[in-house]
Amino acid sequence: GGCSEPESDDTANGSVDAQAETGKPETAGVGDSQSRKAAQAAPESGVDYHSFANTGDYRVEHLDLDLKVDFGRKVLEGEAVLDFKRLTKKNPPLVLDTRDLKIEQVRAGHGSELKPVKFSLGETDPDLGTPLKIQLPKNATRVAIQYETSPGASGVQWLEPQQTAGGEHPFLFTQAQAIHARSFVPLQDSPQVRMTYEATIRTPEELRAVMSANNDPDAEKDGVYEFEMPQPIPSYLLALAVGDLEFKPMGERTGVYAEPELLDAAAAEFEDTESMLEATEQVYGPYRWDRYDLLILPPSFPFGGMENPRLSFITPTVIAGDKSLVALIAHELAHSWSGNLVTNASWRDLWLNEGFTTYLTNRIMQNIYGDQRYRMEMALGYDDLQADLEDKEARDEIMAIDLRGRDPDEVFSNIPYEKGSLFLYELEQKIGREAFDQFLLDYFNNFAFESITTEDFLAYLQKTLLKEYPEKLDEERIREWIFEPGIPEGAPHPQSDAFSKIDPVRQQWLDGEISAEEIDTSEWTYHQWKYFLDGMPEQLSDEQLKELDSTFNLTQSKNNEIAFSWLMIAVRNDYQPAFERLESFLTEIGRNKFLRPLYRNLVESGKQEMAAEIFEKARPGYHPLTVKVNSRIIYGEDAG
Numbered sequence: 001g002g003c004s005e006p007e008s009d010d011t012a013n014g015s016v017d018a019q020a021e022t023g024k025p026e027t028a029g030v031g032d033s034q035s036r037k038a039a040q041a042a043p044e045s046g047v048d049y050h051s052f053a054n055t056g057d058y059r060v061e062h063l064d065l066d067l068k069v070d071f072g073r074k075v076l077e078g079e080a081v082l083d084f085k086r087l088t089k090k091n092p093p094l095v096l097d098t099r100d101l102k103i104e105q106v107r108a109g110h111g112s113e114l115k116p117v118k119f120s121l122g123e124t125d126p127d128l129g130t131p132l133k134i135q136l137p138k139n140a141t142r143v144a145i146q147y148e149t150s151p152g153a154s155g156v157q158w159l160e161p162q163q164t165a166g167g168e169h170p171f172l173f174t175q176a177q178a179i180h181a182r183s184f185v186p187l188q189d190s191p192q193v194r195m196t197y198e199a200t201i202r203t204p205e206e207l208r209a210v211m212s213a214n215n216d217p218d219a220e221k222d223g224v225y226e227f228e229m230p231q232p233i234p235s236y237l238l239a240l241a242v243g244d245l246e247f248k249p250m251g252e253r254t255g256v257y258a259e260p261e262l263l264d265a266a267a268a269e270f271e272d273t274e275s276m277l278e279a280t281e282q283v284y285g286p287y288r289w290d291r292y293d294l295l296i297l298p299p300s301f302p303f304g305g306m307e308n309p310r311l312s313f314i315t316p317t318v319i320a321g322d323k324s325l326v327a328l329i330a331h332e333l334a335h336s337w338s339g340n341l342v343t344n345a346s347w348r349d350l351w352l353n354e355g356f357t358t359y360l361t362n363r364i365m366q367n368i369y370g371d372q373r374y375r376m377e378m379a380l381g382y383d384d385l386q387a388d389l390e391d392k393e394a395r396d397e398i399m400a401i402d403l404r405g406r407d408p409d410e411v412f413s414n415i416p417y418e419k420g421s422l423f424l425y426e427l428e429q430k431i432g433r434e435a436f437d438q439f440l441l442d443y444f445n446n447f448a449f450e451s452i453t454t455e456d457f458l459a460y461l462q463k464t465l466l467k468e469y470p471e472k473l474d475e476e477r478i479r480e481w482i483f484e485p486g487i488p489e490g491a492p493h494p495q496s497d498a499f500s501k502i503d504p505v506r507q508q509w510l511d512g513e514i515s516a517e518e519i520d521t522s523e524w525t526y527h528q529w530k531y532f533l534d535g536m537p538e539q540l541s542d543e544q545l546k547e548l549d550s551t552f553n554l555t556q557s558k559n560n561e562i563a564f565s566w567l568m569i570a571v572r573n574d575y576q577p578a579f580e581r582l583e584s585f586l587t588e589i590g591r592n593k594f595l596r597p598l599y600r601n602l603v604e605s606g607k608q609e610m611a612a613e614i615f616e617k618a619r620p621g622y623h624p625l626t627v628k629v630n631s632r633i634i635y636g637e638d639a640g
């Protein structure tokens with residue numbers, strides 16, 4: 001009916017209007033470039049600068065989705081029903097986050113008594129999307145939004161059959177973190193809001209749908225899949241994938257979904273998942289999400305993994321054949337405590353998710369694979385952190401990073417992960433492991449299913465460790481870790497004996513005292529190879545490059561991390577024999593951890609044209625996020 005047609009926004013600036021209603025500080029008006037520059041003071045704790053939603057007026061508590069997956073048009077279409085709590089006696093419009101959604105109709109009311117209502121889309125912000133403002137009838141607690149996504153939705157990748165392992169069926173996956181859920185569902189897209197959800201997903205009959213919910217591996221492939229997620233989750237953990245997927249159990253509570261071509265290899269590579277789950281529970285308390293399964297994605301997945309609850313999404317680039325890269329599984333599993341159970345309240349507080357998770361990852365690795373592996377993983381993490389500290393501006397080295405006016409995807413780095421983890425490691429060293437584990441267990445229980453700020457964490461620390469260990473801990477220093485760039489003087493420096501014996505060998509070879517063949521690599525693990533390569537000087541001669549390659553067959557390495565380290569060396573030294581592999585690596589893999597440094601390296605070593613050529617060829621197969629962050633690197637800031 002007429003009253004449900006989208007109306008053109010009657011205010012001059014719909015998005016600013018929407019923000020005013022959220023009561024967010026005016027200086028932080030994210031859509032307003034004037035105020036971006038003016039904002040000098042510290043960001044206000046607890047404010048989510050990356051959502052338009054008026055979460056102080058209404059809180060969404062439950063989502064009911066009914067979506068058809070249309071591979072032909074590359075759209076999801078259907079309805080999202082949101083149940084919300086009213087926190088105000090007034091009746092302001094409900095403001096939701098959207099990005100590139102086509103809104104067909106909105107109804108509102110109670111229960112099944114829903115009537116079409118007026119709605120409008122505000123001004124679009126390039127980083128944040130478009131606020132959707134809905135006029136509510138008095139006392140309404142439910143809205144039903146009929147909509148469809150756009151084929152270029154930033155949080156969805158639609159893959160052609162040739163981009164999959166099987167090559168016969170299309171594939172779809174979503175990636176909602178940080179602020180891309182709004183590109184496939186209209187909602188309050190802020191990690192401060194937790195909701196339960198249910199969903200009906202309609203797919204082509206030969207495909208299977210899975211979600212961050214109660215997947216049923218025995219569900220008949222009939223094109224209609226029902227899901228329920230009874231634990232409340234933040235919107236960035238909403239996830240869907242559709243493809244030619246099969247399931248293989250790995251343990252009582254763990255299993256893997258993958259295309260049939262990858263299923264056995266994945267289940268073998270990740271067979272320790274069940275032991276990891278048990279080991280984590282023993283120290284940090286029960287696993288609260290029932291099952292823990294893995295979904296192996298096609299190689300265009302832009303991250304190593306994503307901790308979608310009950311079903312972590314995993315890049316196939318970690319199936320190395322020797323379990324050398326399974327720290328990624330420990331990482332995603334650890335998020336079931338740090339991140340999914342206790343959640344960062346805004347993206348400024350990401351270190352609460354990632355620093356705690358990186359710390360837990362190391363502990364899980366030690367538990368399952370022993371001390372030597374633990375020390376090597378930690379030392380590699382420390383080196384990653386040092387590399388970022390050398391590279392970054394001071395403002396980006398701060399754990400509680402000021403993200404006002406910035407796109408979170410563009411500033412994503414090792415700081416929240418490795419600096420956060422090193423900080424926690426220092427606390428462990430100072431008060432002892434047993435006491436620190438007890439603290440973490442209490443912390444997870446205390447804040448279970450809550451979203452917290454850096455300041456909430458500090459207040460909790462004041463009530464607990466700072467009170468119990470006044471001689472060992474110092475609040476000033478803790479604040480320095482969190483709010484200052486760099487790392488405090490005297491911070492721990494994780495090292496490994498297995499690495500220190502590599503240094504002299506590498507040096508002897510560089511000095512020409514021994515040939516590559518004379519290096520005894522027979523016992524080297526992946527980690528030692530990585531350390532050996534990453535420690536090479538900036539410049540190597542052509543002879544040195546050829547010798548390394550012919551002796552160790554590095555250009556053809558099947559381990560993607562080793563291939564990556566070698567390709568970084570090849571690019572900066574213009575080692576042509578590796579360029580064919582470089583091109584196929586950059587074309588077949590979409591993981592930004594590899595692509596960003598490789599493209600940056602190409603540009604910085606004067607090969608911008610080559611970078612652009614490969615990028616343009618690969619672009620149709622890349623995820624929208626991969627396109628966004630790498631085109632900035634190749635074409636500069638404004639190229640989009």
Ligand SMILES: CC/C=C\C/C=C\C[C@@H](O)/C=C/C=C/C=C\[C@@H](O)CCCC(=O)O
Pocket residue numbers: 177178302303304305306307347348350401403408409410411412413416591592593
């Ligand atoms: C300092 C950055 C502040 C906010 C950014 C928040 C989210 C950034 C967004 O780009 C999403 C990141 C998702 C990461 C998922 C998994 C990581 O563990 C992957 C790490 C890299 C990799 O292994 O490939």
Ligand SMILES: [Zn+2]
Pocket residue numbers: 307331335353354357
């Ligand atoms: Zn993580």
